[in-house]
Amino acid sequence: xxxxxxxxxxxxxxxxxxxxxxxxxxxxxxxxxxxxxxxxxxxxxxxxxxxxxxxxxxxxxxxxxxxxxxxxxxxxxxxxxxxxxxxxxxxxxxxxxxxxxxxxxxxxxxxxxxxxxxxxxxxxxxxxxxxxxxxxxxxxxxxxxxxxxxxxxxxxxxxxxxxxxxxxxxxxxxxxxxxxxxxxxxxxxxxxxxxxxxxxxxxxxxxxxxxxxxxxxxxxxxxxxxxxxxxxxxxxxxxxxxxxxxxxxx
Amino acid sequence: xxxxxxxxxxxxxxxxxxxxxxxxxxxxxxxxxxxxxxxxxxxxxxxxxxxxxxxxxxxxxxxxxxxxxxxxxxxxxxxxxxxxxxxxxxxxxxxxxxxxxxxxxxxxxxxxxxxxxxxxxxxxxxxxxxxxxxxxxxxxxxxxxxxxxxxxxxxxxxxxxxxxxxxxxxxxxxxxxxxxxxxxxxxxxxxxxxxxxxxxxxxxxxxxxxxxxxxxxxxxxxxxxxxxxxxxxxxxxxxxxxxxxxxxxxxxxxxxxxxxxxxxxxxxxxxxxxxxxxxxxxxxxxxxxxxxxxxxxxxxxxxxxxxxxxxxxxxxxxxxxxxxxxxxxxxxxxxxxxxx
Numbered sequence: 407x408x409x410x411x412x413x414x415x416x417x418x419x420x421x422x423x424x425x426x427x428x429x430x431x432x433x434x435x436x437x438x439x440x441x442x443x444x445x446x447x448x449x450x451x452x453x454x455x456x457x458x459x460x461x462x463x464x465x466x467x468x469x470x471x472x473x474x475x476x477x478x479x480x481x482x483x484x485x486x487x488x489x490x491x492x493x494x495x496x497x498x499x500x501x502x503x504x505x506x507x508x509x510x511x512x513x514x515x516x517x518x519x520x521x522x523x524x525x526x527x528x529x530x531x532x533x534x535x536x537x538x539x540x541x542x543x544x545x546x547x548x549x550x551x552x553x554x555x556x557x558x559x560x561x562x563x564x565x566x567x568x569x570x571x572x573x574x575x576x577x578x579x580x581x582x583x584x585x586x587x588x589x590x591x592x593x594x595x596x597x598x599x600x601x602x603x604x605x606x607x608x609x610x611x612x613x614x615x616x617x618x619x620x621x622x623x624x625x626x627x628x629x630x631x632x633x634x635x636x637x638x639x640x641x642x643x644x645x646x647x648x649x650x651x652x653x654x655x656x
Numbered sequence: 657x658x659x660x661x662x663x664x665x666x667x668x669x670x671x672x673x674x675x676x677x678x679x680x681x682x683x684x685x686x687x688x689x690x691x692x693x694x695x696x697x698x699x700x701x702x703x704x705x706x707x708x709x710x711x712x713x714x715x716x717x718x719x720x721x722x723x724x725x726x727x728x729x730x731x732x733x734x735x736x737x738x739x740x741x742x743x744x745x746x747x748x749x750x751x752x753x754x755x756x757x758x759x760x761x762x763x764x765x766x767x768x769x770x771x772x773x774x775x776x777x778x779x780x781x782x783x784x785x786x787x788x789x790x791x792x793x794x795x796x797x798x799x800x801x802x803x804x805x806x807x808x809x810x811x812x813x814x815x816x817x818x819x820x821x822x823x824x825x826x827x828x829x830x831x832x833x834x835x836x837x838x839x840x841x842x843x844x845x846x847x848x849x850x851x852x853x854x855x856x857x858x859x860x861x862x863x864x865x866x867x868x869x870x871x872x873x874x875x876x877x878x879x880x881x882x883x884x885x886x887x888x889x890x891x892x893x894x895x896x897x898x899x900x901x902x903x904x905x906x907x908x909x910x911x912x913x914x915x916x917x918x919x920x921x922x923x924x925x926x927x928x929x930x931x932x933x934x935x936x937x938x939x940x941x942x943x944x945x946x947x948x949x950x951x952x953x954x955x956x957x958x959x960x961x962x963x964x965x966x967x968x969x970x971x972x973x974x975x976x977x978x979x980x981x982x983x984x985x986x987x988x989x990x991x992x993x994x995x996x
Binding site for chain 2: 455456457458488490517519521522523524526551553567568570571572573602604605606607632634635636637638639640641642643644645
């Protein structure tokens with residue numbers, strides 16, 4: 407009964423306050439704990455982007471663990487003032503490797519950048535190796551974007567759209583304490599974030615999570631620095647943001 | 657404290673210290689490759705220079721049809737052969753102007769001395785071909801048919817070589833070297849075209865500073881204020897050409913050069929459409945690419961640098977603008993091979 411009220415409260419409060427969250431930000435263990443088959447996580451975000459200026463946002467994800475190997479997630483994001491709307495679904499298979507876990511993620515993401523009428527659809531397939539103190543993601547993205555409002559004389563598929571060549575996905579995370587600890591601090595470096603995948607532009611920062619007094623509820627967050635021109639150019643300020651969220655399992 | 661925590665703590669401390677720099681203009685996640693001057697400073701300097709030296713960005717004038725020559729990523733070091741060849745080709749074929757898409761030289765002072773000497777020599781040859789010396793200090797353009805033509809001193813004659821700045825141009829003290837020759841990385845030039853019916857048309861050249869992989873806050877603010885959109889022009893521009901270093905589109909899977917971030921890519925695609933741009937020219941990735949995106953043509957040029965492309969090849973592009981405003985382009989072959 408108590409858990410039901412908590413879930414209803416989360417479902418009610420997060421949209422009102424501008425928040426639902428994505429498990430990509432959470433840095434604790436991802437695997438099914440053997441008891442709670444359902445997870446919902448939500449986060450608020452805010453920051454400054456060189457192109458769009460200040461922005462605030464919310465993101466949320468629901469995950470269902472079908473077995474201790476298979477799970478399915480669905481999420482959404484709205485970034486106000488940047489006017490970015492996102493949605494995704496992700497299927498995951500977990501392969502235990504000794505004390506570590508290797509996850510195979512397949513993900514479909516839609517982003518709609520309404521300021522510029524640009525619609526982006528991407529498919530990402532990646533492997534995520536999670537150990538006690540570090541995690542590593544390697545994979546590939548297939549990204550297509552096109553102008554939502556096209557000139558009448560152009561066929562959208564040929565002239566108003568662009569499919570990027572396959573793009574490598576990479577990410578590295580380090581934890582101060584073992585991942586199973588009730589709290590943790592860590593660093594991350596990657597070319598993707600909750601709902602976008604870049605080419606060679608990386609973002610990096612500090613992340614944390616801690617257990618809240620209520621059972622199965624976690625507080626998590628990260629400070630994210632996203633420079634422009636990261637790897638082959640001189641890194642320059644582009645976007646800085648903070649995320650803070652709650653993950654609840656039942 | 658357990659020793660196993662020391663390394664992670666040091667990493668966290670380093671990260672926290674580095675994060676403080678995010679409030680400053682420039683950062684480097686690897687702690688290396690920090691530019692001496694960041695994009696906001698470059699735009700401040702460039703725009704102030706542009707405002708105070710408008711005469712240096714004088715109009716280009718064409719009688720009907722004209723052509724211009726575009727090259728990218730020359731990375732001049734000790735052997736400036738390809739740059740010299742580009743200047744010679746443009747002079748021989750009477751191109752109205754040259755545009756260079758950045759990474760013009762690697763950042764050592766002696767390379768810039770070489771480059772500057774090359775451009776000075778190029779200007780001498782340009783003046784000798786297109787101007788007549790009427791006394792030891794004054795010249796008049798050969799195209800001038802006026803009985804009392806305007807005369808210019810040598811210094812007042814603009815050598816029509818217009819570059820944008822690239823990421824390799826701003827490493828170490830690169831901006832100091834680059835700006836000492838070219839002064840501004842963010843500017844515009846109009847091409848006044850005399851039409852056969854006696855009317856005139858104006859084509860627009862926009863040069864953007866994308867050397868840092870972003871236009872930066874100041875440049876975007878100036879663009880949004882309408883600095884480059886020519887709204888004061890009755891009837892607008894006939895053709896608009898944009899020159900920028902960082903490529904918008906990634907030509908192949910195995911190209912490891914950073915492009916713009918997601919939002920900035922979409923901002924630029926939208927802005928080019930709003931400006932009714934005919935063609936956007938980019939470099940940076942050292943690979944050829946051509947495509948259309950919602951009515952705007954994008955050409956990404958291969959590098960003309962001897963080290964990257966030692967064999968002769970089509971590394972330049974010549975753009976043909978007909979008097980009726982029709983635009984076409986053709987590849988231009990370069991024969992120079994490195995001395996070593």
